[in-house]
Amino acid sequence: MxxxxxxxxxxxxxxxxxxxxxxxxxxxxxxxxxxxxxxxxxxxxxxxxxxxxxxxxxxxxxxxxxxxxxxxxxxxxxxxxxxxxxxxxxxxxxxxxxxxxxxxxxxxxxxxxxxxxxxxxxxxxxxxxxxxxxxxxxxxxxxxxxxxxxxxxxxxxxxxxxxxxxxxxxxxxxxxxxxxxxxxxxxxxxxxxxxxxxxxxxxxxxxxxxxxxxxxxxxxxxxxxxxxxxxxxxxxxxxxxxxxxxxxxxxxxGGLIEMEKRNKAKAELLYNTIDSLPAFYCPIAKEDRSIMNAVFFLTDPSKEESFLALCKNKGMIGVKGYRTVGGVRVSMYNALPISSVQAFCELMENFS
Ligand SMILES: Cc1ncc(COP(=O)(O)O)c(C=O)c1O
The missing domain is CATH 3.40.640.10 (Type I PLP-dependent aspartate aminotransferase-like (Major domain))
Incomplete structure (x- = not known):
């Protein structure tokens, strides 16, 4: 896998x-x-x-x-x-x-x-x-x-x-x-x-x-x-x-210009997906959202555990939110390829 x-x-x-x-x-x-x-x-x-x-x-x-x-x-x-x-x-x-x-x-x-x-x-x-x-x-x-x-x-x-x-x-x-x-x-x-x-x-x-x-x-x-x-x-x-x-x-x-291009593309894809799916929501003010760490939640908190279990089964590592915050955290540092974010977004779209 x-x-x-x-x-x-x-x-x-x-x-x-x-x-x-x-x-x-x-x-x-x-x-x-x-x-x-x-x-x-x-x-x-x-x-x-x-x-x-x-x-x-x-x-x-x-x-x-x-x-x-x-x-x-x-x-x-x-x-x-x-x-x-x-x-x-x-x-x-x-x-x-x-x-x-x-x-x-x-x-x-x-x-x-x-x-x-x-x-x-x-x-x-x-x-x-x-x-x-x-x-x-x-x-x-x-x-x-x-x-x-x-x-x-x-x-x-x-x-x-x-x-x-x-x-x-x-x-x-x-x-x-x-x-x-x-x-x-x-x-x-x-x-x-x-x-x-x-x-x-x-x-x-x-x-x-x-x-x-x-x-x-x-x-x-x-x-x-x-x-x-x-x-x-x-x-x-x-x-x-x-x-x-x-x-x-x-x-x-390609230096920092290229890093930004990649990081913005990943972040845009992920935040657009979260905002378009009723099963998820991101409480962070849009203008302050991080392009490195996206923190978001399931609209129905009782589904959080099964979502995180599904992520684990599909090889999505490290997406559980910080212990005092809960929810989901997806970190998208420089070395993360956009294909990983695409795979994660597909998983979100298929989750009900
Ligand atoms: C913004 C920020 N500051 C400080 C720290 C603490 O770093 P360290 O564990 O290297 O002491 C972290 C760790 O994640 C961090 O994200």
Missing amino acids: QLHNFNSGPAILPAQVLEQAAAAIHNFNSTGLSILEIGHRTSWFVEVVEEAKATVKKLMDIGDEYEVLFLQGGATMQFMQVPMNLLDENGMAAICDNGVWGNKAVKEAKIFGPVTVVADTSDKKHTYLNKQLVLPEGTSYLHITTNNTVEGTQWHQYPQVNVPLIGDMSSDIFCRPTNYKQFDLIYAGAQKNMGAAGVTLVVIKKSLLGKVKRQIPAILDYQKHIDAGSLLNTPPVFSIYVSLLTLRWIEKE
């Missing part, structure tokens, strides 16, 4: 990337050694890191005022590493709480300084984005989750603010061309659109740093990672290599 991988993350990767990664486990770049066996300070691996950094910058169209880091600890670590490096008692973090991940960012930031929640959308179960942001006086930075993986909303135009903008782009990095320069710091766990679990991309404007007084442990200090060229300690060598392969794949396929 053909499988269709709609996992929310770790998620589907391009077949080519998997083949190249598997080959490198046996023999990396004809060195006779596995990628798992080479030293992280060898010229072989330094070249991997440098190419990955350069490709990130090229895809984002950003210059040398930004630094690219490959860190560990997941996007979850960034919920605390960002405020630890950028927020102190004299500042104020403004954070958009539009769901599970924004909420975690709020909780962690409070450990380091004052926090104001802006644009809380819990009144409507996070089914929309509140764009009327009122930032308090003295705001140090605004943090947004550019794509709410769990709730199925996505910022299609980022807020225009006159304070540094921080973006958790874990679930929509490189899904489309966008103005990355609008951000002062971007972070993303790699395991959705950029590779395998185990590495987090952090892109940071260097001028943002050095403003808080607290002592920061070396491993959590962005400046120390920058000074060490992202090789402060042993990095996740294999995960970084898989990210490089995925970045190369994005470029080869």
Whole structure:
């Protein structure tokens, strides 16, 4: 049976990337050694890191005022590493709480300084984005989750603010061309659109740093990672290599313009199908719907279990909604072919 991988993350990767990664486990770049066996300070691996950094910058169209880091600890670590490096008692973090991940960012930031929640959308179960942001006086930075993986909303135009903008782009990095320069710091766990679990991309404007007084442990200090060229300690060598392969794949396929074309086609097909079938409904405001994660429900909730069982039987993997939301979630990251969405839509149409 053909499988269709709609996992929310770790998620589907391009077949080519998997083949190249598997080959490198046996023999990396004809060195006779596995990628798992080479030293992280060898010229072989330094070249991997440098190419990955350069490709990130090229895809984002950003210059040398930004630094690219490959860190560990997941996007979850960034919920605390960002405020630890950028927020102190004299500042104020403004954070958009539009769901599970924004909420975690709020909780962690409070450990380091004052926090104001802006644009809380819990009144409507996070089914929309509140764009009327009122930032308090003295705001140090605004943090947004550019794509709410769990709730199925996505910022299609980022807020225009006159304070540094921080973006958790874990679930929509490189899904489309966008103005990355609008951000002062971007972070993303790699395991959705950029590779395998185990590495987090952090892109940071260097001028943002050095403003808080607290002592920061070396491993959590962005400046120390920058000074060490992202090789402060042993990095996740294999995960970084898989990210490089995925970045190369994005470029080869036509870059972010092509990714957006494909992603929009998949999302349009799926949302049109949901909206046309009385058995399903999507509660997310149309203008805020995510092109990465579609969250929707069965009109008759008693049929949800049988629908999910049917999906499983037909090889549709990972479509059960997040545990606190329920319903159905279909993740359509860059590597998902439109044929999988077509197969899923056919299944919906035949379900009664
Ligand atoms: C938007 C967003 N932020 C943060 C996280 C947490 O990432 P990690 O598990 O890599 O810490 C996720 C995970 O799915 C996510 O989707």
